[in-house]
Each structure stands twice: as structure tokens, then as C-alpha cells.
Amino acid sequence: MEVYSEILEFDTKGEITIVDLTSMFEDLVSKSKIKNGVLSANVIGSTGALTTIEYETRVLTDFKQILEKLVPKGAGYKHDLIDSNAHSHLRASLIGPSLSLSIHNSRLQLGTWQQAVFICLDVRSRHRRVAVTIIGQ
Amino acid sequence: MEVYSEILEFDTKGEITIVDLTSMFEDLVSKSKIKNGVLSANVIGSTGALTTIEYETRVLTDFKQILEKLVPKGAGYKHDLIDSNAHSHLRASLIGPSLSLSIHNSRLQLGTWQQAVFICLDVRSRHRRVAVTIIGQ
Amino acid sequence: MEVYSEILEFDTKGEITIVDLTSMFEDLVSKSKIKNGVLSANVIGSTGALTTIEYETRVLTDFKQILEKLVPKGAGYKHDLIDSNAHSHLRASLIGPSLSLSIHNSRLQLGTWQQAVFICLDVRSRHRRVAVTIIGQ
Numbered sequence: 001m002e003v004y005s006e007i008l009e010f011d012t013k014g015e016i017t018i019v020d021l022t023s024m025f026e027d028l029v030s031k032s033k034i035k036n037g038v039l040s041a042n043v044i045g046s047t048g049a050l051t052t053i054e055y056e057t058r059v060l061t062d063f064k065q066i067l068e069k070l071v072p073k074g075a076g077y078k079h080d081l082i083d084s085n086a087h088s089h090l091r092a093s094l095i096g097p098s099l100s101l102s103i104h105n106s107r108l109q110l111g112t113w114q115q116a117v118f119i120c121l122d123v124r125s126r127h128r129r130v131a132v133t134i135i136g137q
Numbered sequence: 138m139e140v141y142s143e144i145l146e147f148d149t150k151g152e153i154t155i156v157d158l159t160s161m162f163e164d165l166v167s168k169s170k171i172k173n174g175v176l177s178a179n180v181i182g183s184t185g186a187l188t189t190i191e192y193e194t195r196v197l198t199d200f201k202q203i204l205e206k207l208v209p210k211g212a213g214y215k216h217d218l219i220d221s222n223a224h225s226h227l228r229a230s231l232i233g234p235s236l237s238l239s240i241h242n243s244r245l246q247l248g249t250w251q252q253a254v255f256i257c258l259d260v261r262s263r264h265r266r267v268a269v270t271i272i273g274q
Numbered sequence: 275m276e277v278y279s280e281i282l283e284f285d286t287k288g289e290i291t292i293v294d295l296t297s298m299f300e301d302l303v304s305k306s307k308i309k310n311g312v313l314s315a316n317v318i319g320s321t322g323a324l325t326t327i328e329y330e331t332r333v334l335t336d337f338k339q340i341l342e343k344l345v346p347k348g349a350g351y352k353h354d355l356i357d358s359n360a361h362s363h364l365r366a367s368l369i370g371p372s373l374s375l376s377i378h379n380s381r382l383q384l385g386t387w388q389q390a391v392f393i394c395l396d397v398r399s400r401h402r403r404v405a406v407t408i409i410g411q
Contacts, residue, residue, distance in 0.1 A: 001138040001275040003310045003410050005378045036140045038177045038270050040237075040312045040374040046328040046388040053230040054183040058215035059223060066208055066227050071340055078332035086333060090340050093327045093369075095230075097388075100177040100237045100314075100374045102268035104142045109268035114183040114234075131376035131383035133312050135272055135409055136140050138275040173277045175314045175407050177374075190367040191320040195352035196360060203345055203364050232367075237314040237374045239405035241279045246405035251320040251371075272409055273277050 004032035004134040007044075012120035012128050015088075016064045019118040020055045021130065025101070026108055028132055035106045037136015042098040044129040047088040047122040049095035055115035067091050067121075088121040095119065103136060141169035141271040144181075149257035149265050152225075153201045156255040157192045158267065162238070163245055165269055172243045174273015179235040181266040184225040184259040186232035192252040204228050204258075225258040232256065240273060278306035278408040281318075286394035286402050289362075290338045293392040294329045295404065299375070300382055302406055309380045311410015316372040318403040321362040321396035323369035329389040341365050341395075362395040369393065377410060 008024055025039060043050055053059060071094070077086030099116060102109040110116065118130055145161055162176055180187055190196060208231070214223030236253060239246040247253065255267055282298055299313055317324055327333060345368070351360030373390060376383040384390065392404055 001140070001411075003275070005310050005376065007378070007383075036142050036270070038175070038237075038272060038312070040177075040314075040376060042373075042375050042383060043326075043385075044383055044388070045385040046326060051230045052180075052183060052234045054226055056216065058219065059226050062214040062216050062223050063227055063230060066231075070207060070344060077336040079330065079336050082332065086336050089328055089333050090337055093325045093337060094340075096233055096370055096373075097326045098374045099179075099233075100235045100312075101179050102142065102177060102270040104144070104268060104270070109144075109179060109181055111180075111182040114181070131378060133310070133376040133378070133410075135312060136270075137138075138277070173279050173407070175312070175374075175409060177314075188367045189317075189320060189371045191363055193353065195356065196363050199351040199353050199360050200364055200367060203368075207344060233370055236316075236370075237372045238316050239279065239314060239407040241281070241405060241407070246281075246316060246318055248317075248319040251318070273407075274275075 001137045002034055006132050008130040008132060010128055012126050014122055014124045017120040018060050020115045021118055022115045025116055029103055029108055032134040034134050034136040037103050038100055039103055039134045040100045041130055041132045044131055047092050048128060049092045049119045050099040051095055052114050052116050054113045085123045091121045138274050139171055143269050145267040145269060147265055149263050151259055151261045154257040155197050157252045158255055159252045162253055166240055166245055169271040171271050171273040174240050175237055176240055176271045177237045178267055178269045181268055184229050185265060186229045186256045187236040188232055189251050189253050191250045222260045228258045275411045276308055280406050282404040282406060284402055286400050288396055288398045291394040292334050294389045295392050296389045299390055303377055303382055306408045308408050308410040311377050312374055313377055313408045314374045315404055315406045318405055321366050322402060323366045323393045324373040325369055326388050326390050328387045359397045365395045
């Protein structure tokens with residue numbers, strides 16, 4: 001049984017950047033040499049989120065628009081009095097910061113049209129970090 | 138320390154089928170012989186989601202209705218131009234594809250009125266797969 | 275490789291209590307003596323949820339208000355006919371019951387302004403339990 005740890009780092013352009021992490025995750029699975037186990041990932045920071053989505057331009061646009069509809073920017077939030085990114089925090093907490101994905105026979109168990117993504121919800125460019133731990137054998 | 142891997146497979150009737158996975162998960166815990174550890178599950182595919190809910194008819198109906206209210210079907214989504222299931226993708230990404238549940242003393246740590254569920258959000262019948270990995274001792 | 279299991283227990287005041295679990299999680303990481311691995315936590319019960327948020331008064335207030343906007347209390351839900359907490363169930367299932375966080379070099383990988391929280395969404399005071407399992411070495 002092994003544990004493989006790494007921090008993924010990348011830059012985002014702010015509101016709303018959706019980064020496809022799938023090939024980065026697959027590289028880590030390969031480097032870990034773990035054949036069967038779990039990849040656990042979580043955002044470090046409170047204005048980013050992790051989920052899966054079909055990484056297709058139209059769906060990504062729809063996703064940005066539904067977030068704006070559900071949690072509109074600048075809708076009189078109290079946190080906006082100290083920093084103008086209240087909506088970023090709310091969206092991040094609703095989508096959630098963590099993802100846990102199975103690895104079977106050295107392969108991350110995702111569908112063909114399903115990608116693991118980091119969603120940058122903050123209002124400005126950020127250097128982003130995602131903690132990844134792979135456990136298995 | 139052991140790793141137990143399995144793919145759960147079942148058919149869904151489309152929009153919106155909520156499948157109680159609890160007893161399937163409990164069977165896998167039992168087969169794994171793991172007494173203390175974690176069960177990690179994730180949907181394979183981008184129009185399904187995992188969460189927990191009280192598996193009671195009225196709450197399930199309420200859940201379907203709140204999804205339709207929050208992310209209405211056919212609300213002018215761009216992805217609908219290529220496939221009429223944009224809302225399915227959006228709902229799935231918001232709820233999330235993965236679940237990680239503790240196993241203590243050979244028991245999945247869920248409440249009496251709390252069931253682990255797969256939510257099929259797609260518009261048609263589908264053959265569905267959920268990857269499950271149990272790690273522990 | 276080790277597994278460390280514990281149930282966190284605490285009381286909540288009902289609608290909506292947001293409990294900062296970060297220091298409790300850090301204590302468990304410390305007690306487990308696991309340096310590299312994963313902390314997996316899940317709510318036991320169907321009217322609570324786990325996520326991360328900046329534990330700052332204004333954001334917490336904004337979060338309570340956005341939940342009321344998205345899933346209003348008493349909006350004609352069917353489950354309210356048997357128990358007046360349908361909205362609690364719906365909010366809990368949307369946010370999600372589980373969280374998995376990396377531990378690298380004995381430290382939980384969270385940002386400075388990011389706390390792991392339990393959100394009590396039920397309408398009354400409750401005794402709450404969160405199952406935690408730490409796996410690693």
C-alpha cells in the first residue's frame with residue numbers, strides 16, 4: 001500500500017475560469033504507480049471548487065451562466081463591503097472543494113465525456129493550488 | 138491494509154431517477170471484509186450525481202422539483218443546440234459526482250434516515266456505472 | 275499504513291448553524307500520527323452538510339441568505355406535510371454530505387482563509403455526529 005502526494009499549481013484568469021485537470025490527474029496516477037486505489041483532490045483556498053463536467057465549450061458557457069443566475073454577482077452581499085467577491089465564496093461552497101475518484105487497473109474511472117475540473121470563481125487572476133493524494137496498491 | 142474495487146452497474150429510466158445505492162454499498166463493504174476504512178464512489182459519466190438523502194417519496198419528489206426550479210429544462214442553453222440535455226449536465230456538476238463514506242466496525246456510517254443515492258439526470262434511459270473503491274483494514 | 279477512526283459529536287442550535295470543524299479535524303490528524311494521507315468526513319444524518327468556506331461573519335450570513343433564496347423554507351414542499359423540514363433535506367442533499375481532504379507533512383491542506391464546516395440545516399436543535407476516517411502513513 002502506497003501514498004503519493006502532490007500539489008498541482010497553475011494560474012487562472014479569474015471569473016470564471018474552468019481548468020481541465022484530467023490529464024494532470026492521470027499523470028499523477030501514472031507517476032504514483034498505484035494500480036487500484038483512490039485519488040483524493042481538494043482546492044486550497046475558498047474561492048475555487050472541484051467537480052466533473054463534459055469539457056465542451058457550450059456546456060462550460062451554460063455552467064457559467066447558471067452560476068450567475070443562481071448566485072448573482074453583487075446582489076447586496078454583506079461580505080462585499082470588505083471584498084467584492086462574496087458571490088465567489090458562495091458559489092465555491094455550494095459546488096464544493098473536494099473530489100474523490102476511483103483508480104481501477106491504473107485508470108482513473110471517469111467517462112469519455114467527463115472531465116475533472118477546477119473552477120476558479122474569484123474576481124481576479126490567481127495562482128491556484130490543488131492538493132492531491134493517491135492511496136492504493 | 139486492503140483495497141477492494143468494483144463497478145456497480147444498473148439501468149435508469151431517465152429524468153429524474155433516484156436510485157438507492159445503500160444496500161449495494163453495504164454488500165460491497167461486507168464482501169471487502171474491511172472493518173475500518175473509507176468507501177469512495179464516483180459516477181462514471183457526466184449526467185449523473187451522487188449524494189445522500191432521506192429515501193422517502195415526498196422528499197424525493199421535492200428534490201426533483203427544486204432541481205427543475207433551480208436549473209429549468211430547456212431554458213435557452215447553448216449545449217441544447219447539439220444535445221437536449223444541457224440541464225442534465227448542469228445539475229450533475231452542481232450536485233457533484235463523488236461521495237466518500239466512513240466504515241467503522243464494518244458498518245457504513247450513515248444515519249437511519251439517510252441513504253446514499255445515484256441521481257440520473259439525463260433525459261433518456263441509460264445504463265449506469267458507479268466506480269467504488271474501499272480502502273482500509 | 276494506518277487507519278484512524280473517530281466520530282465527532284457536538285450540539286447545534288438549528289436553522290442555520292455553521293460549525294467550524296477545522297481545529298477538530300487538525301486534532302484528529304495530530305492524534306492519528308499520519309503524516310501523508312487523506313481525511314475523509316461525512317455527516318451522519320440527512321439534514322446536515324459539509325463544505326469549506328471562509329469562516330467570516332459576513333460570508334456566513336450571505337451563505338444563509340443564499341440558501342433561503344435558492345431553497346426557500348415552506349415553499350409548498352410535499353415532505354412538509356409529515357415534517358416541516360423539507361427545505362433542510364433539499365439544502366443538505368445539494369451541498370453534499372462528504373468531504374475528503376489531503377494531509378501532507380502532517381498538515382491538513384486547507385488555505386489560510388478556508389475552514390472545513392458542518393452546516394446544520396435542520397429546524398431545531400440537534401445532537402450531531404460526523405464520521406471521520408484518516409488513512410495514510
